[in-house]
Amino acid sequence: MSRGPSxxxxxxxxxxxxxxxxxxxxxxxxxxxxxxxxxEQFGLSRTPVREALILLADEGLVQxxxxxxxxxxxxxxxxxxxxxxxxxxVEMAGLESLTQSELDPEQVEALRQNLAAxxxxxxxxxxxxxxxxxxxxLLLALSGHAGSWPAVATAKGxxxxxxxxxxxxxxxxxxxxxxxxxxxxxxxxxxxxxAQDRLRxxxxxxxxxxxxxxxxxxxxxxxxPDAVPTRKTVAVWG
Amino acid sequence: MSRGPSxxxxxxxxxxxxxxxxxxxxxxxxxxxxxxxxxEQFGLSRTPVREALILLADEGLVQxxxxxxxxxxxxxxxxxxxxxxxxxxVEMAGLESLTQSELDPEQVEALRQNLAAxxxxxxxxxxxxxxxxxxxxLLLALSGHAGSWPAVATAKGxxxxxxxxxxxxxxxxxxxxxxxxxxxxxxxxxxxxxAQDRLRxxxxxxxxxxxxxxxxxxxxxxxxPDAVPTRKTVAVWG
DNA sequence: TGTGTTGATCTTGTATGGAAGAAGTTATAT
DNA sequence: ATATAACTTCTTCCATACAAGATCAACACA
Numbered sequence: 217m218s219r220g221p222s223x224x225x226x227x228x229x230x231x232x233x234x235x236x237x238x239x240x241x242x243x244x245x246x247x248x249x250x251x252x253x254x255x256e257q258f259g260l261s262r263t264p265v266r267e268a269l270i271l272l273a274d275e276g277l278v279q280x281x282x283x284x285x286x287x288x289x290x291x292x293x294x295x296x297x298x299x300x301x302x303x304x305x306v307e308m309a310g311l312e313s314l315t316q317s318e319l320d321p322e323q324v325e326a327l328r329q330n331l332a333a334x335x336x337x338x339x340x341x342x343x344x345x346x347x348x349x350x351x352x353x354l355l356l357a358l359s360g361h362a363g364s365w366p367a368v369a370t371a372k373g374x375x376x377x378x379x380x381x382x383x384x385x386x387x388x389x390x391x392x393x394x395x396x397x398x399x400x401x402x403x404x405x406x407x408x409x410x411a412q413d414r415l416r417x418x419x420x421x422x423x424x425x426x427x428x429x430x431x432x433x434x435x436x437x438x439x440x441p442d443a444v445p446t447r448k449t450v451a452v453w454g
Numbered sequence: 455m456s457r458g459p460s461x462x463x464x465x466x467x468x469x470x471x472x473x474x475x476x477x478x479x480x481x482x483x484x485x486x487x488x489x490x491x492x493x494e495q496f497g498l499s500r501t502p503v504r505e506a507l508i509l510l511a512d513e514g515l516v517q518x519x520x521x522x523x524x525x526x527x528x529x530x531x532x533x534x535x536x537x538x539x540x541x542x543x544v545e546m547a548g549l550e551s552l553t554q555s556e557l558d559p560e561q562v563e564a565l566r567q568n569l570a571a572x573x574x575x576x577x578x579x580x581x582x583x584x585x586x587x588x589x590x591x592l593l594l595a596l597s598g599h600a601g602s603w604p605a606v607a608t609a610k611g612x613x614x615x616x617x618x619x620x621x622x623x624x625x626x627x628x629x630x631x632x633x634x635x636x637x638x639x640x641x642x643x644x645x646x647x648x649a650q651d652r653l654r655x656x657x658x659x660x661x662x663x664x665x666x667x668x669x670x671x672x673x674x675x676x677x678x679p680d681a682v683p684t685r686k687t688v689a690v691w692g
Numbered sequence: 693t694g695t696g697t698t699g700a701t702c703t704t705g706t707a708t709g710g711a712a713g714a715a716g717t718t719a720t721a722t
Numbered sequence: 723a724t725a726t727a728a729c730t731t732c733t734t735c736c737a738t739a740c741a742a743g744a745t746c747a748a749c750a751c752a
Contacts, residue, residue: 225520225705227508251734261707266734270465270505271512282463282734283713298601301551302544305602309543363536364543367605463735489704499737504704520704521743 226260231268233258238277238288239377240342245438249278249286275370277377290438293430296378299371300423304416306368307352310359311412314403319358327354327400334393344389345376351396355415358403379422382429395421464498469506471496476515476526477615478580483676484683487516487524513608515615525683528676531668534616537609538661542654544606545590548597549650552641557596565592565638572631582627583614589634593653596641617660620667633659 234254237243251262251269258265269286272278276295280286289295334347349372353365395418402411430437472492475481493503507524510516514533518524527533572585587610591603633656640649668675 227705250732252732262734263706263708267505267508270508274509274512280734283732284715285733294601298599301547301599302602302605305543305547306540308547309539313539361536361539363532364540367540367608370605465735488702490702500704501736501738518704521702522745523703 225264226258227264227267230254230258230260230265231271234268235272235275235277235373238272239373239380241377241380243288245288245290245377247288249288251286275373277373291378291381292438296374296426299374300419303368303371303375304419306361306364307356307415307419308412310356310361310364311403311408311415313361314359314408314411315406318360319404323354323358324404327351327358330354331393331397331400334396335390339389341389344392348392348396355399355403375422375426378426378429381433382425391421392418463502464496465502465505468492468496468498468503469509472506473510473513473515473611476510477611477618479615479618481526483526483528483615485526486683487526489524513611515611519683522683529616529619530676534612534664537612538657541606541609541613542657544599544602545594545653545657546650548594548599548602549637549641549646549653551597551599552646552649553644556598557642561592561596562642565589565596568592569631569635569638572634577627579627582630586630586634593637593641613660613664616664616667619671620663629659630656 234243234249243249249269251266254269255262255265269278269280273280273286277289278286279289330347330351334344334351339347349369352368352372353362356362356365356368395414399411399414399418402408402414472481472487481487487507489500489504489507492507493500496503507516507518511518511524515527516524517527568585568589572582572589577585587607590606590610591600594600594603594606633652637649637652637656640646640652
């Protein structure tokens with residue numbers, strides 16, 4: 217499964233840790249990062265941290281301004297819309313190329329177990345997000361296009377972060393789980409068009425949640441994506 | 455247009471230079487890279503070269519094996535197929551969301567000029583590839599989804615490299631240009647479905663070229679994507 | 693001839709030390 | 723009081739040194 221070397225380098229640790237904290241909003245949009253500070257937190261040198269930040273910048277989750285600083289990218293509505301577009305395009309195309317005959321029983325079983333896990337009572341948010349991620353990855357794999365997942369996952373990162381802002385909306389997670397099951401059932405029984413309709417509806421439900429929160433709390437979104445931040449010296453109790 | 459800082463750092467120089475050489479097959483699939491060697495060639499230190507290689511590895515054009523070496527990724531048919539799938543999904547979705555009313559005159563004009571340049575006689579290959587890239591980027595921008603271009607461009611990189619292997623097939627470039635114009639005309643006149651049909655046909659023409667060369671020269675493709683290379687000491691005239 | 697062993701020489705991964713610039717603070721001059 | 727210059731402190735970028743492993747050449751030895 218793993219392509220390339222799977223050695224868990226310190227760079228990878230830093231990358232995954234920072235990424236998770238960005239998407240989980242533990243690192244707020246617009247927050248200042250610092251190679252030095254992060255290196256100290258993780259107990260390693262600047263090099264692997266810096267390399268992780270370069271990857272995150274390439275992914276669009278971090279903005280680096282030379283000689284000024286690195287910052288958690290603010291939630292850019294345009295970028296979120298782009299992510300939604302790419303994700304929808306790829307996942308829909310996956311379902312479109314689906315025919316019942318070629319379904320891999322192992323993958324089907326993995327999807328079943330995933331859905332069962334999603335329906336467990338009292339699921340905490342982080343676990344659900346992990347299962348959600350796995351569900352969509354497996355769904356894409358069902359059509360034999362798992363290789364395109366990394367690109368979708370990158371887009372999904374931007375969407376999930378925006379979604380986290382909206383998650384205080386009182387929509388229970390069970391709604392999403394029901395949608396997941398509906399997509400799965402349609403795909404399983406060869407009704408590709410129905411699966412597509414349900415998937416599109418599902419993805420847009422998520423997207424509309426994001427637009428809701430944007431109306432409610434516009435200050436969390438970037439008004440000008442090209443604005444350049446400035447550093448400020450802040451007095452802190454020593 | 456540029457998102458983020460546009461300073462042309464040495465890392466970016468190295469990244470672009472190596473990437474171009476990989477896609478242009480100046481660096482053969484499977485060829486050993488070396489941070490030290492590349493750094494010396496470019497006249498800079500290992501650090502920016504290494505950072506460029508990390509990005510290229512993330513993109514799938516380079517494979518890094520710790521303590522062993524870095525290598526130009528071999529042409530993996532599975533990865534090429536994945537790239538084709540993603541590219542087709544996104545570009546087709548772009549055309550699908552096209553309606554004549556919202557076409558930006560500036561972008562239309564840019565496409566016109568691009569096509570005119572493609573039709574210039576005696577075009578060399580590198581120039582054509584640049585124009586081809588710009589054409590597809592503009593086409594995606596026409597539907598307001600230019601933000602998804604980087605993901606498509608990454609996929610296109612893998613396709614272009616495989617295509618370079620096939621380019622000795624005697625298909626004249628004019629065939630591609632005519633297809634481009636056909637797509638453009640259909641999109642311009644609001645016939646989105648026709649544009650989609652033509653785009654799909656166009657993209658698959660390119661893909662079938664790749665499959666042709668795979669049949670003819672299978673040794674250029676990776677037989678086992680997970681194989682690990684070993685270093686060899688080679689005697690060289692000093 | 694065959695076999696283990698040591699060392700030389702590669703590789704990438706990580707740590708560290710400036711270099712150059714940006715911005716705030718302070719001192720100084722008018 | 724106000725403007726201006728020097729300084730302090732931060733940042734990222736790049737260069738360099740070291741660490742640890744992988745491979746091969748050479749050599750000792752049976």
